[in-house]
Amino acid sequence: MELLSNLAFGFGVALTFQNMGACLIGALLGTAIGVLPGIGPVATISLLLPLTFGMPSTTAIIMLAGIYYGAQYGGSTTSILMNLPGEVSSVITALDGYQMARNGEAGPALAVAALGSFFAGSVATLLVAASGPLLTSVALSFGPADYFSLMFLGLIVSAVLSEGSPMKSIGMMVAGVGLGLVGTDVQTGQQRFTFNIPELSDGIGFAPMAMGMFGVAEIIRNLEMPEVRDALKTKITRLWLTKEQFKRVSGPVLRGTALGSIVGILPGGGAALASMGAYTLERRISRNKAMFGKGAIEGVAAPEAANNAAAQTSFIPLLTLGIPANAVMALMVGALIIQGIQPGPRMIEAQPDLFWGLIASMWIGNLMLVVINLPLIGMWVRLLKVPYDLMYPAILVFCAIGVYSLNNNSFDVYVTVVFGFLGYVFSKIGCPPAPMLIGFVLGPMMEEHLRRAMLLSRGDPMVFLQRPISATLLGLALLAVIAMALPSIRRGKDQALAG
Amino acid sequence: MKLKPDAQALLAGFLFIAFAGAMLWMNMEHPIGTARRMGPGYMPMLAFWILGGVGVAVMIGGLFSGANAIGRFVWRDMALILAAMIVFGLTVERLGFVASITLCVIIASFAEKVYRPVRVAGLIAFLLALCWFLFIWYLDIRIPVFPWSY
Numbered sequence: 075m076e077l078l079s080n081l082a083f084g085f086g087v088a089l090t091f092q093n094m095g096a097c098l099i100g101a102l103l104g105t106a107i108g109v110l111p112g113i114g115p116v117a118t119i120s121l122l123l124p125l126t127f128g129m130p131s132t133t134a135i136i137m138l139a140g141i142y143y144g145a146q147y148g149g150s151t152t153s154i155l156m157n158l159p160g161e162v163s164s165v166i167t168a169l170d171g172y173q174m175a176r177n178g179e180a181g182p183a184l185a186v187a188a189l190g191s192f193f194a195g196s197v198a199t200l201l202v203a204a205s206g207p208l209l210t211s212v213a214l215s216f217g218p219a220d221y222f223s224l225m226f227l228g229l230i231v232s233a234v235l236s237e238g239s240p241m242k243s244i245g246m247m248v249a250g251v252g253l254g255l256v257g258t259d260v261q262t263g264q265q266r267f268t269f270n271i272p273e274l275s276d277g278i279g280f281a282p283m284a285m286g287m288f289g290v291a292e293i294i295r296n297l298e299m300p301e302v303r304d305a306l307k308t309k310i311t312r313l314w315l316t317k318e319q320f321k322r323v324s325g326p327v328l329r330g331t332a333l334g335s336i337v338g339i340l341p342g343g344g345a346a347l348a349s350m351g352a353y354t355l356e357r358r359i360s361r362n363k364a365m366f367g368k369g370a371i372e373g374v375a376a377p378e379a380a381n382n383a384a385a386q387t388s389f390i391p392l393l394t395l396g397i398p399a400n401a402v403m404a405l406m407v408g409a410l411i412i413q414g415i416q417p418g419p420r421m422i423e424a425q426p427d428l429f430w431g432l433i434a435s436m437w438i439g440n441l442m443l444v445v446i447n448l449p450l451i452g453m454w455v456r457l458l459k460v461p462y463d464l465m466y467p468a469i470l471v472f473c474a475i476g477v478y479s480l481n482n483n484s485f486d487v488y489v490t491v492v493f494g495f496l497g498y499v500f501s502k503i504g505c506p507p508a509p510m511l512i513g514f515v516l517g518p519m520m521e522e523h524l525r526r527a528m529l530l531s532r533g534d535p536m537v538f539l540q541r542p543i544s545a546t547l548l549g550l551a552l553l554a555v556i557a558m559a560l561p562s563i564r565r566g567k568d569q570a571l572a573g
Numbered sequence: 574m575k576l577k578p579d580a581q582a583l584l585a586g587f588l589f590i591a592f593a594g595a596m597l598w599m600n601m602e603h604p605i606g607t608a609r610r611m612g613p614g615y616m617p618m619l620a621f622w623i624l625g626g627v628g629v630a631v632m633i634g635g636l637f638s639g640a641n642a643i644g645r646f647v648w649r650d651m652a653l654i655l656a657a658m659i660v661f662g663l664t665v666e667r668l669g670f671v672a673s674i675t676l677c678v679i680i681a682s683f684a685e686k687v688y689r690p691v692r693v694a695g696l697i698a699f700l701l702a703l704c705w706f707l708f709i710w711y712l713d714i715r716i717p718v719f720p721w722s723y
Binding site for chain 1: 581586591596597599603604607610611612613615617620621623628630633634641647649654655658661662663665670681682685696702708709712715716
């Protein structure tokens with residue numbers, strides 16, 4: 075019953091006025107950017123980092139987390155009503171959700187999206203609470219070699235799972251690891267790749283990098299496309315489900331929750347992949363296959379449950395091992411370090427209010443989001459009327475001031491410009507930016523663990539195969555590589571990603 | 574296998590190789606050390622050799638993977654957006670953030686199809702008020718508001 079007392083403690087932290095406020099702001103902002111195409115959670119969280127400097131660490135993380143899972147709720151609204159997914163993770167929802175809206179069933183579609191997400195979010199939150207302390211005790215027995223192998227596995231799996239060519243993803247990841255090494259070498263004090271620029275001796279800032287690739291590059295990409303925004307044609311009726319509909323969605327929601335929870339923990343998984351997997355699964359096993367793509371309520375329920383479950387469980391590797399599973403979590407690592415907290419297995423003990431407070435706030439935030447999304451839906455739809463020509467200069471100005479205020483230095487603004495340019499080029503040659511950000515965060519950690527492991531083993535690389543944990547992890551990495559090479563599995567992944 | 578070059582993959586592979594090569598060349602000035610006592614050059618050496626290898630693999634794969642042209646670049650819009658940010662960086666300390674934001678928005682707005690001065694002016698006024706409230710009044714960040722603020 076330790077879990078219960080811990081959760082009670084967590085609710086004590088989360089229910090303070092300040093933390094409730096932070097949670098609400100995060101949920102509102104998350105919904106807003108979920109609704110708006112052209113700005114996603116990565117750019118928003120990096121934009122808001124400077125705002126969190128003055129906050130207590132728990133409050134800051136609660137707010138940033140709210141943005142991530144809030145975006146999963148908001149993204150479904152416009153997918154269903156206008157076939158206009160605000161986030162990648164809700165592209166799948168649009169397939170059947172928009173068809174439901176066209177059949178005059180917008181109300182039930184929105185209701186099942188919100189309620190399914192809430193159910194999945196609650197279950198996944200409990201899962202985080204239960205598995206956190208458990209995994210932490212395992213993680214404490216990890217040596218440097220095991221850590222290195224774990225990160226290696228993480229990098230391999232996220233490359234295998236990411237969209238597009240896995241080889242390009244690996245390249246982006248390794249390039250990210252290399253960029254992470256720029257700056258002063260911690261052990262010898264040697265300046266590496268700094269060109270004698272004093273600002274680079276602390277390394278490249280991850281916020282300018284993320285904002286450049288996910289904020290600025292995204293603006294340029296959006297300017298390419300002519301603006302298409304249909305006014306809302308469908309009328310929303312009856313925001314609830316019939317008894318029969320409840321029965322139809324219970325299975326898909328449960329399966330979506332289970333699948334999403336697992337995919338969320340996987341490195342490189344995250345919400346987008348979870349919703350695609352859940353939809354593919356339902357389409358394969360559902361009794362009314364013929365309805366899929368024509369407005370099947372199961373096709374809305376499963377991916378919506380899955381993407382929200384994944385958004386919650388992707389916090390597990392971060393909170394227990396200190397390893398980010400996706401780009402948003404990589405930013406969270408940065409946010410924690412700025413707050414002076416080293417993410418890792420000791421965090422639950424050293425910062426119990428952060429861990430349990432965050433978990434309690436996730437549940438509260440999910441509850442808030444149901445309220446924010448169902449009755450207030452008209453307000454969010456109106457947000458879409460803001461034309462892009464007013465939005466992008468605003469995003470740009472916020473990027474500029476936000477980056478500048480990190481160190482009160484224009485140098486970071488120029489770094490953002492460079493990564494904005496690179497991000498745009500990468501998008502043209504099919505190189506995904508997220509693996510680069512993950513590699514960038516993991517690079518310095520990997521170097522440190524590699525050095526320590528090799529020092530302990532007196533230079534013998536066999537240590538990675540002699541330690542059972544490390545050997546197992548490397549074996550899993552090998553399996554992942556083999557799976558990637560098998561054509562049938564690859565086709566399945568491409569199908570899932572293409573919807 | 575038939576030769577079907579994929580321009581995207583070829584360029585991606587070339588960029589990986591070029592980046593790895595440049596970094597390896599610069600890495601020559603860092604002591605490598607031994608596997609037991611790694612110097613500052615050891616990890617970069619590993620990472621960039623792997624990156625170079627991946628680059629070669631991407632290029633070779635790209636020779637056969639089928640035509641895949643690189644899309645059109647919107648050079649003008651890109652240049653305007655990036656220039657707006659550079660101008661912000663150059664001017665914010667000397668001219669203060671009011672002038673700097675104004676310049677930034679004006680330059681960025683040229684990326685639209687039609688330039689509507691009144692609309693842009695309204696946007697600038699709104700953004701200035703919002704930024705002042707958020708960054709100066711609420712967050713109190715150290716940033717000059719006007720050239721004469723410091």
